[in-house]
Amino acid sequence: QECATDGTTCDKHSRCPVWKEEGECMRNAKYMKEHCPVSCRDIHQEAVTIDCIDLHERCPVWAGLGECKKNPIDMNRYCSKSCKQCEDDNDGKNNEKEKRGDPDNNSKTADDDDDPQCQDGDKNCPYWAKNGECQTNKIWMTTNCPKSCQTCEEIKPKTPRRASQMKPAEVQEILRASASFGEPQTAEGSQTSDTVDIVRASIDYMNSEDVQQLPSAIVASCRNQHHLCSFWALIGECDANKSYMRTNCAPACQTCQLIDIENRCPRLEHAEPALVPGDLNKLFDRIVRTAPGNRTLTEAERQELIDQKMHLYTAHVHSRPSANPVVEVSTVLDKSLPPWVITLDNFLTLEECTELINIGHKHGYNRSKDVGKVKVDGTHEAVQSTRRTSENAWCSNQSGCRDEALPQLLHERMATVMRIPAQNSEDFQLLKYEKGQFYRTHHDFIQHQTKRQCGPRILTFFLYLSDVTAGGGTNFPDLDITVEPKAGRALLWPSVYDSDPMAKDGRMMHQALEVEDGVKFAANGWIHLYDYVTPQSIGCT
Numbered sequence: 001q002e003c004a005t006d007g008t009t010c011d012k013h014s015r016c017p018v019w020k021e022e023g024e025c026m027r028n029a030k031y032m033k034e035h036c037p038v039s040c041r042d043i044h045q046e047a048v049t050i051d052c053i054d055l056h057e058r059c060p061v062w063a064g065l066g067e068c069k070k071n072p073i074d075m076n077r078y079c080s081k082s083c084k085q086c087e088d089d090n091d092g093k094n095n096e097k098e099k100r101g102d103p104d105n106n107s108k109t110a111d112d113d114d115d116p117q118c119q120d121g122d123k124n125c126p127y128w129a130k131n132g133e134c135q136t137n138k139i140w141m142t143t144n145c146p147k148s149c150q151t152c153e154e155i156k157p158k159t160p161r162r163a164s165q166m167k168p169a170e171v172q173e174i175l176r177a178s179a180s181f182g183e184p185q186t187a188e189g190s191q192t193s194d195t196v197d198i199v200r201a202s203i204d205y206m207n208s209e210d211v212q213q214l215p216s217a218i219v220a221s222c223r224n225q226h227h228l229c230s231f232w233a234l235i236g237e238c239d240a241n242k243s244y245m246r247t248n249c250a251p252a253c254q255t256c257q258l259i260d261i262e263n264r265c266p267r268l269e270h271a272e273p274a275l276v277p278g279d280l281n282k283l284f285d286r287i288v289r290t291a292p293g294n295r296t297l298t299e300a301e302r303q304e305l306i307d308q309k310m311h312l313y314t315a316h317v318h319s320r321p322s323a324n325p326v327v328e329v330s331t332v333l334d335k336s337l338p339p340w341v342i343t344l345d346n347f348l349t350l351e352e353c354t355e356l357i358n359i360g361h362k363h364g365y366n367r368s369k370d371v372g373k374v375k376v377d378g379t380h381e382a383v384q385s386t387r388r389t390s391e392n393a394w395c396s397n398q399s400g401c402r403d404e405a406l407p408q409l410l411h412e413r414m415a416t417v418m419r420i421p422a423q424n425s426e427d428f429q430l431l432k433y434e435k436g437q438f439y440r441t442h443h444d445f446i447q448h449q450t451k452r453q454c455g456p457r458i459l460t461f462f463l464y465l466s467d468v469t470a471g472g473g474t475n476f477p478d479l480d481i482t483v484e485p486k487a488g489r490a491l492l493w494p495s496v497y498d499s500d501p502m503a504k505d506g507r508m509m510h511q512a513l514e515v516e517d518g519v520k521f522a523a524n525g526w527i528h529l530y531d532y533v534t535p536q537s538i539g540c541t
């Protein structure tokens, strides 16, 4: 038998050291303290079981949840009082009791209750609560009598267990589970745990009421389209890159409801339209009247052009409603009078044309696509069509192209001429037609955009960037007009009526005639009724 060095105390059983190794000092503290006081001395001292106190304010709650049985070692160590490991269990309880007055002996105990998450830690809680202790002894009561004080919400763990505390197998299980809503997520390197926490949260989210009550087509398309969605969400991309993330990483961003474009992109009541009825005729009339190349400029006007980085462009009218300004705003008149088609020569210098062509090469010319079927998120498929055989490159905001000096300058130049903000202009679509390529008759107006934040395309500001040896003109069959390509020339036409900037003018059908010899480079500048850049940046076009 083990004895203390001073010989005063000895274990009463030879197996005490073995039992100690088996954890009995903790599991069976009362017996072991009596029979194996020497072997268990260290542990009992450390465990303060003999002092019979709780070392954590939530001990009564945990005890009420059955943790003394489920997790005896830790609980007996830190919650000896609540786990009734004390020599005289009544001591502690009675002390607390005295502080609070004489309880009602018939009070319900914690064990009576069904909700395991919401238990009182003492059978006297209801009595104390009735006597106003939840208010006068708020901190202690909130924690120890959450049910009686109705403070369960406050003590429930707010953040679930972190991945950093999980076993690798658990982490793998969570990552595997993410396959039920898209690409299985990956988490690597120093951000592994934090990424897994995002995945875990998205699993909870996908199972939540919020998601389950959404239309089934939306839930079915709420999928992580990339294995890094959760990592991107972790590093803030749900906000930084809304246009992609909110729909393509919707589980990770917890944005399933935003797949529905009506939720994602509500109508902006106070958006300023670029045109109100009657403005379109005035706009064309003014551009033609003030074209600097068509008149003699004062010195001040000349200087203003230089300040605006504008060239001495000339205007040529191919079609106009009337030789005199039309003042009446009328759809009947709009339909009976010819529409506007004008060109502006020397709108760009040859150097600017070459630079823009090269920007296209830098970003890559690819086979052009048409607008296809609507997708569940309200955007449209881009489809290859035999009616359009050219190639194009987008000078987009996202790639940074739009912010380069020349594209920015040209957007501003067009804005100055039209007096419509550059924000209303789509990214330039840079075009390349080789011999034999064309774009058959079509209209630039896109009907569904009338319901979008950006509104419809109201004008096409088309830029020719090269001369073409033969063919390649832009033809308006209904108007019997063909504009020949010429480097630096701009072609401007409306897609809507003067009297109604939301209504398509069907006469503005046009085609890019086949290039017969040489290469045609050009650029589409599509102007919208409302700001285009902002909705585009959040996936709302």
Ligand SMILES: O=C(O)CCC(=O)C(=O)O
Pocket (backbone or CB within 6 Å): 431, 439, 444, 472, 473, 474, 475, 510, 511, 512, 513, 522, 524
């Ligand atoms: O290339 C042209 O002349 C016109 C092209 C066009 O209409 C378009 O890309 O929408």
Ligand SMILES: [Fe+2]
Pocket (backbone or CB within 6 Å): 442, 443, 444, 510
């Ligand atoms: Fe077009």
